[in-house]
Amino acid sequence: MSFRSDEDTWPTGFVGAVYEVLVRRIPPKTKSKHLHDIVDVLMEVLCKGELYLDITSYKPTLDLREPGWPESHVKALQISGWIDSDKSPIVLDGSQLGWKRWYQDMKLVVNELLDRSNTLPKLSSIASTVSSKLPDELNDEQKQAVVSIDSHNLVLISGGPGTGKTSTIVQILARSITLQRELRVALCAPTGKAARRLQDSIQKAVRHLPQIKREELSSLPCVTLHRLLQAGTRGFQRNKGNPLSLDLLVVDEMSMVDLALMRALLNALPENCQLVLVGDQDQLPPVGSGSVWHTLYSEHLKNNFLHCSIQLQHVYRNKGDLEMMSRTLRGEGLVAFVEKSNALKNHSNFSFHNASLRNIPPFISQKIKAHNARLNEFSSELLKSISSYPKISTIEQPQSIEIADKIFNCLDDLMVLCPKRKGLWSVDHIHRLCLRGFPEVGINSWPEGFPVMSGENQPELGLANGDIGILIGENQDRRILFKLISEDGKLNLTLIHPARLHRLEPALALTIHKSQGSEAKEVVILWPSDLKEPRIDINQKRRLNELYEIRLLYTAITRAIERVDLITPS
DNA sequence: ACCCAGTG
Numbered sequence: 285m286s287f288r289s290d291e292d293t294w295p296t297g298f299v300g301a302v303y304e305v306l307v308r309r310i311p312p313k314t315k316s317k318h319l320h321d322i323v324d325v326l327m328e329v330l331c332k333g334e335l336y337l338d339i340t341s342y343k344p345t346l347d348l349r350e351p352g353w354p355e356s357h358v359k360a361l362q363i364s365g366w367i368d369s370d371k372s373p374i375v376l377d378g379s380q381l382g383w384k385r386w387y388q389d390m391k392l393v394v395n396e397l398l399d400r401s402n403t404l405p406k407l408s409s410i411a412s413t414v415s416s417k418l419p420d421e422l423n424d425e426q427k428q429a430v431v432s433i434d435s436h437n438l439v440l441i442s443g444g445p446g447t448g449k450t451s452t453i454v455q456i457l458a459r460s461i462t463l464q465r466e467l468r469v470a471l472c473a474p475t476g477k478a479a480r481r482l483q484d485s486i487q488k489a490v491r492h493l494p495q496i497k498r499e500e501l502s503s504l505p506c507v508t509l510h511r512l513l514q515a516g517t518r519g520f521q522r523n524k525g526n527p528l529s530l531d532l533l534v535v536d537e538m539s540m541v542d543l544a545l546m547r548a549l550l551n552a553l554p555e556n557c558q559l560v561l562v563g564d565q566d567q568l569p570p571v572g573s574g575s576v577w578h579t580l581y582s583e584h585l586k587n588n589f590l591h592c593s594i595q596l597q598h599v600y601r602n603k604g605d606l607e608m609m610s611r612t613l614r615g616e617g618l619v620a621f622v623e624k625s626n627a628l629k630n631h632s633n634f635s636f637h638n639a640s641l642r643n644i645p646p647f648i649s650q651k652i653k654a655h656n657a658r659l660n661e662f663s664s665e666l667l668k669s670i671s672s673y674p675k676i677s678t679i680e681q682p683q684s685i686e687i688a689d690k691i692f693n694c695l696d697d698l699m700v701l702c703p704k705r706k707g708l709w710s711v712d713h714i715h716r717l718c719l720r721g722f723p724e725v726g727i728n729s730w731p732e733g734f735p736v737m738s739g740e741n742q743p744e745l746g747l748a749n750g751d752i753g754i755l756i757g758e759n760q761d762r763r764i765l766f767k768l769i770s771e772d773g774k775l776n777l778t779l780i781h782p783a784r785l786h787r788l789e790p791a792l793a794l795t796i797h798k799s800q801g802s803e804a805k806e807v808v809i810l811w812p813s814d815l816k817e818p819r820i821d822i823n824q825k826r827r828l829n830e831l832y833e834i835r836l837l838y839t840a841i842t843r844a845i846e847r848v849d850l851i852t853p854s
Numbered sequence: 855a856c857c858c859a860g861t862g
Contacts, residue, residue, distance in 0.1 A: 474857065474858075475857060475858075476857095476858080508857095508858065508859090509858080510857095510858045510859060511858085511859085515858070515859055515860085516859075516860070517859080517860055517861070540856095540857070542857090545858085568856080568857090569856095570856090570857075571855085571856050571857040571858085572857080572858095703855075703856080704855060704856080705855080705856075706855090707855095740859085740860095741858095741859080749858075749859085795855090795856065795857090796856080797855090797856045797857060798856090798857085800857095832855095836855095836856090
């Protein structure tokens with residue numbers, strides 16, 4: 285039986301019928317309700333994105349047909365013949381119980397990564413002859429990360445927000461191109477927005493580098509993993525038969541990469557290509573099943589990767605309560621987080637609010653309105669400064685460039701985040717509430733200065749999924765201002781006619797998933813579920829859900845540089 | 855529920 289990676293979308297009827305299907309395809313020696321329980325429990329964890337569970341600690345939450353979990357179920361499994369032949373669908377490896385095919389796939393991925401980590405890079409001999417002097421602005425952890433590419437084909441870099449992952453990446457790239465000219469390098473991330481953000485921060489970070497390196501690094505391609513592997517309806521066009529022609533690949537935001545995508549990547553990656561994986565264990569798990577990053581850092585595996593993994597610990601941003609609250613959430617969980625929130629002072633840079641789910645608290649909508657008003661003001665200022673508007677497509681007058689920069693900086697002042705796309709306090713809901721004064725549906729009725737997002741890759745325009753632009757001008761003169769990076773690495777301020785964009789969405793509010801990788805001065809989080817819900821019974825289902833909630837909330841909070849307002853239902 | 859990508 286074949287599985288797709290997005291099994292979360294399976295209809296419930298199908299999930300319930302998995303046992304029946306399995307029994308028909310692979311008849312067990314003995315059918316039993318115990319066996320049925322095991323399949324249901326495996327489906328239960330699968331819905332949470334887990335491919336296997338630890339039978340010694342996992343407590344099922346669904347009603348089991350038979351008592352005696354897990355001993356009597358394991359016994360039934362052993363006599364069923366479902367774990368001891370080639371065709372058997374389930375595997376019990378020590379205390380790990382899982383779907384055999386996925387379990388083996390994950391094992392293959394882990395083993396291939398281990399092999400790569402133990403392979404010496406082509407450049408290692410050259411590296412030893414080159415001065416090992418590293419820039420002084422790097423700390424010891426970061427230096428260690430940079431030199432580790434001299435001796436390992438695989439390097440894992442993990443660290444929370446503000447630990448300098450991007451500057452480490454830039455130094456790795458700088459060192460690599462010093463060692464070998466014409467090195468073929470690519471950068472990628474799981475989401476379009478994260479890829480663009482990476483490109484943006486690399487542009488900023490290379491300013492400190494010598495001219496030659498700066499030019500080479502700022503023109504590096506930076507795309508989604510799907511795009512790099514040329515995903516299409518027939519799967520990935522980059523594969524074993526058509527591998528990527530690369531010497532070094534950096535993948536950022538690894539926590540969002542699932543098993544299927546990782547397999548596709550390794551499948552398309554030449555043996556001698558160096559791989560640098562970067563991520564944060566505390567951030568979001570992938571949407572599909574099989575969190576590769578969290579598996580690599582799990583208790584029983586992480587020691588195998590010690591030789592090639594670097595943990596960036598030193599946090600450069602010190603943000604008072606903001607830092608304290610995110611540390612509490614990550615380290616102690618939701619209960620401690622809610623408790624601490626009650627003790628926050630009034631002038632804290634982390635505020636809790638309650639509101640009715642039908643509205644946004646007035647002072648938050650004030651904040652949003654003020655933000656929009658500033659964007660509106662700057663965009664009409666820009667419009668006035670362009671003498672040949674709307675005939676031009678690229679902004680080149682220095683004065684206009686300055687104003688456009690002001691617009692994009694202003695965009696980074698405020699970020700409104702929601703866990704969901706639809707429903708109460710979703711991205712859609714916020715947009716409906718904020719655009720209420722603009723009754724006509726469609727972009728022409730939205731106010732000038734309003735942020736919009738491209739929901740699709742449009743390479744012919746140099747536009748990636750997740751790129752955010754600003755509405756300029758009205759009616760037939762309406763254009764969207766995008767900050768794009770051309771192929772030669774130059775920053776381009778481009779005005780695009782709305783009709784040329786295939787999919788355009790309001791981008792005042794973002795899903796937390798999309799926000800991963802970017803940051804803003806202030807973050808407003810609308811959290812529609814109750815954080816204070818008592819969690820008395822500490823069983824595993826709650827823990828899985830809670831772990832997910834923690835990562836989601838943690839990701840949202842850590843987008844903020846200066847301030848967070850967290851709003852929960854009253 | 856969330857991501858990516860392309861199509862009926």
